[in-house]
Amino acid sequence: MPSLACVAGEPSGDLIAAPALSALKQIPYTRDLRMFGIGGPAMQAEGFISRWPMETLSVRGYVEALAQLPAILRLRSELLHYLLKVERPDIFLGIDAPDFNLGVETRLKQHGVPTLHLVSPSIWAWRGGRIHKIARAVDRVLCLFPFEPEIYEKAGIAASYVGHPLASEIPEIVDQAAAKNDLGIDGITIAVLPGSRQSEIELIGPLFFETIAILAKQLEGQKVHFVLPIAAPHLRPAIERLQQQLLASHPDVQLILLDGDANLALAAADVVLIASGTATLQAALWKKPMVISYKVPWLTAQIMKRQGYLPYVGLPNILCGEFVVPELLQDAAKPEALAREVMHWLSHPAAVQKLQKRFEELHRILKRPTGLLVAQAVEQTLRERA
Structure with a gap:
């Protein structure tokens, strides 16, 4: 059975990933995909197995992260050991949380695991130098905003615009x-x-x-x-x-x-x-x-x-x-x-x-069919690997 490992670092990532996991179950090629890693209740409702608590990663800001750093580093070490030695996935999807996920993706890519990253890091707003780290870590970036793919393509990184899932969930006319x-x-x-x-x-x-x-x-x-x-x-x-x-x-x-x-x-x-x-x-x-x-x-x-x-x-x-x-x-x-x-x-x-x-x-x-577009990117990567 093929497997997908995911890491969502906070509630917003959990909500963004859940529709994609749901869509994967509707595609014949990925219907029986085993999905595990770190996720929240929305992902778990789609059959995702969360082996570590997402709350460990739900930290914002440098000072706040320092206090949580030992736990975060320990979690990353345990996660990588599991993914490389215990249950090696056929593909990895990092959902946002770039400070954590890019490091995980780099190691996995070095060991031949295809890596996708959903939600572009805000390189257009700050820390633009991270684009070089992204190039080493990710096979394809799945972007929520329409102006982002061009930035990655100029840097030689494959990228796709998938829209923002909130735009499909929220009605265009408000009652x-x-x-x-x-x-x-x-x-x-x-x-x-x-x-x-x-x-x-x-x-x-x-x-x-x-x-x-x-x-x-x-x-x-x-x-x-x-x-x-x-x-x-x-x-x-x-x-x-x-x-x-x-x-x-x-x-x-x-x-x-x-x-x-x-x-x-x-x-x-x-x-x-x-x-x-x-x-x-x-x-x-x-x-x-x-x-x-x-x-x-x-x-x-x-x-x-x-x-x-x-x-x-x-x-x-x-x-x-x-x-x-x-x-x-x-x-x-x-x-x-x-x-x-x-x-x-x-x-x-x-x-x-x-x-x-x-x-x-x-x-x-x-407004785009975000969950389906993400699921299709996962399916395409799995087919190419096969």
Whole structure:
């Protein structure tokens, strides 16, 4: 039985990979493909066997990674030993997590295992020198954005545009009224997405909750709801502590906590307060005005600043090539400033309509049968190897 090894390093990678694993089961040549490695619940629901916890790799930033480095190195050593000595795969698919996966892919490629990498590292935004490491590690890069393959082809690296899976999952026409009805709310709705990692909740959570308090006061007398989808169960205790602190001083704030279901929160929202990351693209595909913010430890910020090429970090701005939504990062991330930008969207409907048209165009560009295209790339590589 042929086998596919995969490594997804965080929840977004798990969600991106799952449709491809599902599509592989629909193709006769790969229907009985054995799939194993490191993955999350979405991949496991497709029959994937995760032999190590994905959470070990769910780290963002240099300083944060240092604390987790011994566990990450130990995991990589165990993984490579398993893949080269115990159960050698016929093909390897790395899903995002380039700092981990590129090293694994390099070793496997040296030992004759074909390697694909899904989700291009952001070489167009920062750390462009990694393209040489990618060339040594990967047989083909599967790109989520349409401008990326040309960059790789110029460097002699095979690459394919597969679209972004979120663009197929999210409807092009948003039924906001139905979403609000599902939540049992009406009036102004502000979605709050502080991140999917414990470190993000610790750094960004207090900032966002202070912003909620300011907005609640500014919108006093109006019907307003704040909806916060909790990205993972282990984040709930920290968010509930912040909720209790907020309600102790502002008991009238209407804050709804959801178990996951970011799509419902975004569909219902009039405006979104959001941490930088994949969720910002999700919000753009829901055609929502947003305010992007992010905070990392000072040293991480300095390193990233020196290696960056673009003036923006949010995916909506990167893909549109300009600041279509505000970004308030690091020292600029103050609750008063965030509240001001949220209020700007609420009070400028013409600007919201203009933004929505940009996001509608972006949605059409990114919508491709991503899972099927990834599965076909895996199948083609397996056939060539055979």
